[in-house]
Amino acid sequence: MAKVAINLSTGALQQEEVIVGIDLGTTNSLVAYIHPEDKNAIAINDQGRGTIVPSVVHFPKNGEAIVGTDAKEYLITDPANTIYSVKRLLGKSYGDLGEHKDYFGYKIIDDDSEGLVKIRVGDTFYSPIELSAEILKELRERAEHSLKTPVNRAVITVPAYFNDSQRQATRDAGKLAGLEVLRIVNEPTAAALAYGIGIDPTEEKTIAVYDLGGGTFDISILSIHQGIFEVLSTHGNTYLGGDDMDRAIINHWIQENQLLADTVNEDKHLSQELRLKAEEAKKALSSQQVYIGNISDKINCHLERHTFETMIAPIVAQTIESCRQAMTDANLQPEQIDAVIMVGGSTRVPLVYDTVSDFFGKPANNALNPDEVVALGAAIQADILAGNRKDILLLDVTPLTLGIETMGGLMDSIIPRNSKIPTKAGRQYTTSVDGQVNMKISVYQGERDLVKENRKLAEFDLKGIPAMPAGFPKVDVNFILNADGILKVEAVELRSGTRQEVEVKPQYGLTDEQVEQMLMDSITHAREDVSARMVIEARTTAEQLLYQVERFLEKNGEHLTEEEITLTRTNLQNLRDALPTNDKDTILRAVDTLEEQTSPFAERVMQISIKQAMAGKKIE
Ligand code: ADP
Ligand code: MG
Secondary structure, three states, X not given: OEEHHHHHHOOHHHHOOOEEEEEEOOOEEEEEEEOOOOOOEEEOOHHHOOOOXXXXXXXXXXXXXXXXXXXXXXXXXXXXXXXXXXXXXXXXEHHHHHHHHHHOOOEEEOOOOOOEOEEEEOOEEEOHHHHHHHHHHHHHHHHHHHHOOOOOEEEEEEOOOOOHHHHHHHHHHHHHOOOEEEEEEEHHHHHHHHOOOOOOOOOEEEEEEEEEOOOOEEEEEEEEEOXXXXXXXXXXXXXXXXXXXXXXXXXXXXXHOHHHHHHOOOOHHHHHHHHHHHHHHHHHOOOOOEEEEEEOOOEEEEEEHHHHHHHHHHHHHHHHHHHHHHHHHHOOOHXXXXXXXXXXXXXXXXXXXXXXXXXXXXXXXXXXXOOOHHHHHHHHHHHHHOOOOOOOOOOEEOOOOEEEEEHHHEEEEEEOOOOEOOEEEEEEEOOOOOOOOOEEEEEEEOOOOEHHHOEEEEEEEEOOOOOOOOOOOOEEEEEEEOXXXXXXXXXXXXXXXXXXXXXXXXXXXXOHHHHXXXXXXHHHOHHHHHHHHHHHHHHHHHHHHHHHHHHHHHHHHHHOOHHHHHHHHHHHHHHHHHHHHOOHHHHHHHHHHHHXXXXXXXXXXXHHHHHHHHOOOOOO
């Protein structure tokens, strides 16, 4: 295993380079770096446009995507082509969205599969990874422009509750933006680092990080010892934040003003302005007692802090309830918390600050800018990884990603590169064919999306899986990487207990130069790798849908009209014809058409079955 300092500082190309820290937020994103002379963390403000880049991507009819404040202008006027809150979709399948499907103003594709969501903009399909990559690219460009140097490496933050697939999606987005992601860091950990907590390895602390952003709230309780940050508990609400305060103000003004109430629904520009004014009022009330403004120069609107506080009291109360829950989960009392850190723009609201300080029984830390604190901490983490802080303990890390092959020859990473060792990670898989009794586990190392470009470490068959329909067996694959860098891979079929394992030494026969080369290749080929992955995923989706619809026609054709059957056959054929094009958009358009046309059928058949059941008839 390589030490971080050696591994990351070899290769002339990389020596002088700055490594940036990125806060990829739901509402706003920022990029920060460590100033080479005074060693302070600074959020980058390129061309005086401010440090905050709204996490909004707009696709104009012609031309390149627009990101940030300029894109935000289109949220109301062109919602179908303007994507916000994409972080909520990262690493998610349509099923994961549940009741929140209607929250989004743009088109999210429901392909009914377990696959990840896609967003349709005109005739093109985007994955949340590609959209996040647009935001990261903008941040990277701003950093390069402002620092006048190429930026190829970054540390990116994610919420502490992000799961494996959300973390992997964030890494992939970075890769697609041309960034080598040295580490994914938890947002609360970054916030603590920004306040200097956890930098001294002898320090032992328990802290609470309260993060109230635009549309999300989370509280994390961390324990810090020997420079290691452990998440004791997290709680929160992924649909609660400053936007809810804005909405409360809008409703209040609409109730007060008949003219507003009458016109706001028809007039898009008016409603856009109303939103902006509500946010302006909220921000103003963070530092003054009264706000007086007007909308379109004709409608007066005013608000007093006291009224505002009454309106938002339920929101604040909900966050405190989460804090209480997180403390219970961590088995701690408020007096056991050494420090409380405020993160997120909405913690500027005085009522929020006071209520949180009251709950924990001590003044919360808010000396740093709450918008910037996560990005600043990410920059500090980047600096540590670059080996610029000699006082910091360097832990052993694994230099290349370890994973297994999944459908279509794709690499599914289990232990991402730069993970501290020893470490253990795993994931559950299932069979793809009915009655499958063997499963091939192929272990690979490397950063490329297709296993054929990576290095094969081992392969074995898990035999003796009881014959079951596809999707039923549950196979746990675990990777255990010990402190000496030996990898043990074990696969267990949970229903039968069938087990098989293998041991390998991933670093055996690999020089530092070869490791560097593998990393470089993954950056050079990022774009083509992601496109190849997307084509494979689109094909898999299409093949599953073809199979489902064909079976449906066989079983339930009698409940459809002649026209419906003919149209379904045509759309099935169009989808079959789309497959050989190997163009993901062509394939997904055909999927979308077939899906939209056939989705009402299932409902209808169900109604008929219910009626038959009620009439005492036998159902199949
Ligand atoms: P996220 O982490 O979700 O991307 P941020 O931390 O950037 O979000 O927080 C954005 C929210 O902070 C917005 O709702 C914004 O209106 C709010 N905000 C920013 N400044 C202030 C302020 N001075 N007073 C109150 N709310 C503010
Ligand atoms: Mg945030």
